[in-house]
Amino acid sequence: MQIAPRKVINAWCMYDWANSAYNLVITSTIFPAYYEAITKNRLPDNEVEFLGRKFVNTALYNxxxxxxxxxxxxxxxILTSISDYRGNKRNFMRFFCTMGSIFCCLLYFFAPQPLAGGGTTLSQRSLDVGIFCMVFACIGFWASLVFYNSFLPDLVPHRLRDRISARGYTWGYIGSVILQVLCFIIVFFPDLFGFHSTYAKDFMPPRVSFVLVGLWWFGFAQISFRYLPISTVKERHERKNVFTNGFxxxxxxxxxxxxxxxxxxFLVSFFWYSAGIQTVFLAATQFGAKELHLPTDKLIITIMIIQLVAIPGAIIISRASERFGNIQTLMACVLVWIGACIGAYYTYTDIQFYFLGAIVGLVMGGIQSLSRSTYSNLMPDTKDTASFFSFYDVTEKIALVMGMFTFAYIEERTIRFGGMRNSVLALMVFFMLGFVWLGLTMRKANRLTQQA
Structure with a gap:
């Protein structure tokens, strides 16, 4: 196939630059720490009430x-079917990007109210706003990635997909770190930005960061939307019922x-280890705040370490895959994740947490990038790439649901004797299953190669 123009490929990578700020600030650092800080100690065992039921605060988050x-x-x-029918993945990607960035900005209104005698209180209404905005921002982010990922096989041939996929993740890490540093300055030097009262210093910087993420995501994404292609009329599919056709x-x-x-x-293996990876990434800050009692600055330092180490990590893993093969490299990465889960269970200090973050960072971006490109390379040659990547994304999301629910359920059930530590150890089982299925994948691939 013909390689897309350089500016189009760079525009595709630029969306990683734009949206990764959400994944870092909202998913991984400032928002989880902020959420934990304003929802803890409201009821026994850090419980909160939502939709008429009491939850452990971090369990509700998950x-x-x-x-x-x-x-x-x-x-x-459904979205993939509609986009195939309309022939315009770009517009659907734009819609969910816009939705997600707007709800990021609306997280500004998730805040406790000051009390006349000092202190603060979080109203039920504010908690509801925070949860719903978090959910809709998450939907916008991940739904836009359904269409973003499906562009990859349309832009470059098999031989370049590992490298371009890694480039996208690398750009994403660089962009997110830049914004994270700006948010870091706002959070830890609030006086520079006019936040002088105790209430303003504690609660305004994180809320301003949420708005900055929304603006960053929406603003830089416009570069992608300007250059990413739209399908020609001849390439669009005729559908009788676009709402059922996707299924x-x-x-x-x-x-x-x-x-x-x-x-x-490969998809079975991806299902298992993806459940573990995404859950660890989403719950890392909560673990540091609740189990290690680390302050926000140390939590942000840890996630910054993960992001910075992930940049060379994605490149190293991409090069390793070229030398040793994709499946073998993925198996090595999964073994590192198994070790990380065991290490997390026995982590008690900030130095140990930093070291663990560096290890996770080395394989975080690389395994995600390599998984995406491996799937793309194993796909048959087809113009209906959105359907195959829809299957990939549905597999990932179902795995994520299982991982998050498992993590939250085990924490709630063992809150008085282990809590999150038990949840992290349970994730090791997912990685072990992923490793076994990767071994079966490699064995089957070798057999088919020998037969050919």
Whole structure:
């Protein structure tokens, strides 16, 4: 196939630059720490009330994210079908980017109210606003990635997908770190920005950071939307019912997988280890705040370490895959994740947490990038790339739901004797299953190569 122009490929990578700020500030650092700080100690065992039920505060956070991923998993086939029919993945990507960035900005209104005698209180209304805005921002982020990922096989041939996929993740890490540094300055030097009262110093900087993330995401994404292509009229598919066709397309992809054993085995392995990776990333800040009692500055330092180390990590893993093969490299990465889960269970100090963050950072971006490009390379040659990537994204989201719900459920059930430490250790099982299935994938691929 013909390689897309350089400016188009760079525009595709630029969306990673734009949206990764959400993944770092909202998903991983400032928002989780802010959420933990303003919701703790409201009821026994740090419980909060939501929709008439009491939850451990961090468990509610994970359940809410899990619910968002259920919505994305259900919507993905429908959205893909509509985008195929309209022939315009770019516009749907733009819609969800806009939705997500708006709800990021609306997180500004998730705040406690000052009391006349000192202190603060978080109203039920403010908690509800925060949870719902978090959920809709999450839906916007992940739904836009359904369309973003499906552009990759349209832009470059097989031989370049590992490298371009890694470039996208690298740009994302660089962009997110730049904004994170700006937010870091606002949070830890509030006087420079006119926040002088105790209330303003404690609560205004994080809220300003949420607005900055929304503006950054929306603003830089316009570069991507300007250059990413729209399908020609001839390439658009005729659909009788676009709302059911997406699920029929998933069924069609599943039927094709029966005749593609290597891809099928890879998807099973991806399901298991993806459940662990995404859950660790989403819950890392909560673990540091609740189990290690680390202040916000040390939590942000840890996530910054992960992001900075992830930049060379993605490149190193990309190069390793060229030398040793994709599956072998993925297996090595999963072994590192298994070790990280064991290490987290026995982590008690900030230095240990920093070291663990560096290890996770080395394999975080690389394994995600390599998984995406490996799937792309194992796909059959087809113009209907959105349907195959919809299947990939649905697999990832269902895995994420299982991971988040498992993490939250185990924490709630063992809150008095282990809590999150038990949850982290349970994630190790997901990685072990992923490793086993990657081994089966490599074995099947080798057999088919020998037969050929």
């Amino acid at each position: 359940y809410a994210l899990g619910a968002a991923f259920i919505v994305v998993a259900f919507m993905s086939p 029929l397309e998933l069924k069609k992809v599943w039927s094709q997988l029966k005749h593609m054993p290597v891809l099928k085995l």
